[in-house]
Amino acid sequence: MGDTQTPEDYRNFQIDQDPYSYVLRTFCNRWKPFILHAISVDKNIRFNRFTKQLPISEKVLSENLRELEADELIIRTVYPEVPPRVEYSLTPQGREVCRMLRMLYDWGWHEMKRRRLPIDPLGEMWHGYRKPEESVMNEPYKKSR
Amino acid sequence: MGDTQTPEDYRNFQIDQDPYSYVLRTFCNRWKPFILHAISVDKNIRFNRFTKQLPISEKVLSENLRELEADELIIRTVYPEVPPRVEYSLTPQGREVCRMLRMLYDWGWHEMKRRRLPIDPLGEMWHGYRKPEESVMNEPYKKSR
DNA sequence: CAGTATCCTTAGGGATACTG
DNA sequence: CAGTATCCCTAAGGATACTG
Numbered sequence: 001m002g003d004t005q006t007p008e009d010y011r012n013f014q015i016d017q018d019p020y021s022y023v024l025r026t027f028c029n030r031w032k033p034f035i036l037h038a039i040s041v042d043k044n045i046r047f048n049r050f051t052k053q054l055p056i057s058e059k060v061l062s063e064n065l066r067e068l069e070a071d072e073l074i075i076r077t078v079y080p081e082v083p084p085r086v087e088y089s090l091t092p093q094g095r096e097v098c099r100m101l102r103m104l105y106d107w108g109w110h111e112m113k114r115r116r117l118p119i120d121p122l123g124e125m126w127h128g129y130r131k132p133e134e135s136v137m138n139e140p141y142k143k144s145r
Numbered sequence: 146m147g148d149t150q151t152p153e154d155y156r157n158f159q160i161d162q163d164p165y166s167y168v169l170r171t172f173c174n175r176w177k178p179f180i181l182h183a184i185s186v187d188k189n190i191r192f193n194r195f196t197k198q199l200p201i202s203e204k205v206l207s208e209n210l211r212e213l214e215a216d217e218l219i220i221r222t223v224y225p226e227v228p229p230r231v232e233y234s235l236t237p238q239g240r241e242v243c244r245m246l247r248m249l250y251d252w253g254w255h256e257m258k259r260r261r262l263p264i265d266p267l268g269e270m271w272h273g274y275r276k277p278e279e280s281v282m283n284e285p286y287k288k289s290r
Numbered sequence: 291c292a293g294t295a296t297c298c299t300t301a302g303g304g305a306t307a308c309t310g
Numbered sequence: 311c312a313g314t315a316t317c318c319c320t321a322a323g324g325a326t327a328c329t330g
Contacts, residue, residue: 013200013286017265019253019272020178020246026253028173030323033165047292055158057324062293072260083291084330093256100248101165107245108164108171111238115217120162127164141158175303192312202304207313228311229310 026071026097031056031064033101036090037126039074040098044087052139073097102127171216171242176201176209178246181235182271184219185243189232197284218242247272 015021027036034054039045050061065088068074073094079085090098105127112119122140124130160166172181179199184190195206210233213219218239224230235243250272257264267285269275 013267014263014265015175015179015200017263018179018268019250019257019264020268021175022257022262023249023253024173024175024178026256028169030160030166030169033169034160034163055160057326058293059295059325060323063323081291084293086292096252100245100252103245103248104168105164107241108168111171112164112167117167118159118162119164120159122158123163123165202306203313204305204315205303208303226311229313231312 027068027073027101029064031060032068033104035061035064035068036073036094036098036101039088039090040095041126044077044089046088047086053141055141068094172213172218172246174209176205177213178249180206180209180213181218181239181243181246184233184235185240186271189222189234191233192231198286200286213239 027033031054034056035050038050038053042049047061047065050056051058054061056064065074065076069076072091075089075091077087077089079087105123109119109124109127109129119129121130122136125132125137172178176199179201180195183195183198187194192206192210195201196203199206201209210219210221214221217236220234220236222232222234224232250268254264254269254272254274264274266275267281270277270282
């Protein structure tokens with residue numbers, strides 16, 4: 001379907017149109033793996049819950065949620081109540097991504113073990129590498145400092 | 146094995162010690178997927194070949210290769226000749242990473258198709274989504290401009 | 291509650307010149 | 311050939327205050 005490209009066309013490499021780059025900007029920044037994982041565990045999670053579970057600023061959280069929504073990995077549902085309630089959930093694509101992220105986490109975990117690097121215990125609890133403690137997982141991060 | 150942590154310990158979330166972060170900094174930046182893939186295809190690839198296949202500056206390429214080596218994903222072999230010859234190859238861990246990157250690429254490719262986004266044809270050739278043309282793949286990137 | 295709006299800092303990457 | 315060494319720039323993220 002119109003795929004008659006010359007070698008010269010190919011040489012004009014557009015990195016931003018490569019699937020690697022798409023993947024990186026879609027879910028491989030500092031916070032998106034954590035955000036997606038939080039949604040996968042806590043269905044219908046609300047805005048404030050993120051900020052209690054992750055040391056992320058509201059600005060950055062908001063930006064990331066908007067991007068994830070635009071990329072169709074999550075759905076934002078607004079309930080017209082007072083005070084407002086907004087819930088976030090995964091799309092089918094978002095669930096696929098979570099499966100891949102799971103693989104990445106597992107690889108990273110084993111690799112860090114192999115290299116004897118310290119591993120954050122909270123993530124381990126969330127991913128089944130450590131006995132869970134509800135009291136901690138419900139609100140792990142203190143806004144202190 | 147000394148894993149007696151209090152809830153307060155857990156609350157002190159160290160994002161840099163989480164496997165997600167480890168994965169991101171190990172092989173999820175702008176160029177590492179391309180570099181690793183280039184090595185996986187062209188065993189014993191040399192420094193200059195990267196710069197001909199990717200629009201990457203020598204500085205950034207060098208930095209990335211050093212990091213990949215430090216993280217034990219690639220091996221750097223120096224042959225004491227004149228002029229010097231240095232070859233890069235994958236470690237077993239590097240090959241594992243390439244397998245995961247393959248999954249990410251495939252997901253990204255399908256997702257971009259689904260969303261009707263333009264996909265760079267050169268990457269498609271390298272990943273088997275498009276009929277390969279040797280002449281282009283051997284030196285796709287022109288240093289012009 | 292669920293966010294914006296501002297302002298600020300830093301790390302990652304790009305361009306270019308140079309070297310053993 | 312296989313890199314350093316410089317200098318520069320932008321995008322991502324952080325801190326904080328404010329709002330419907």
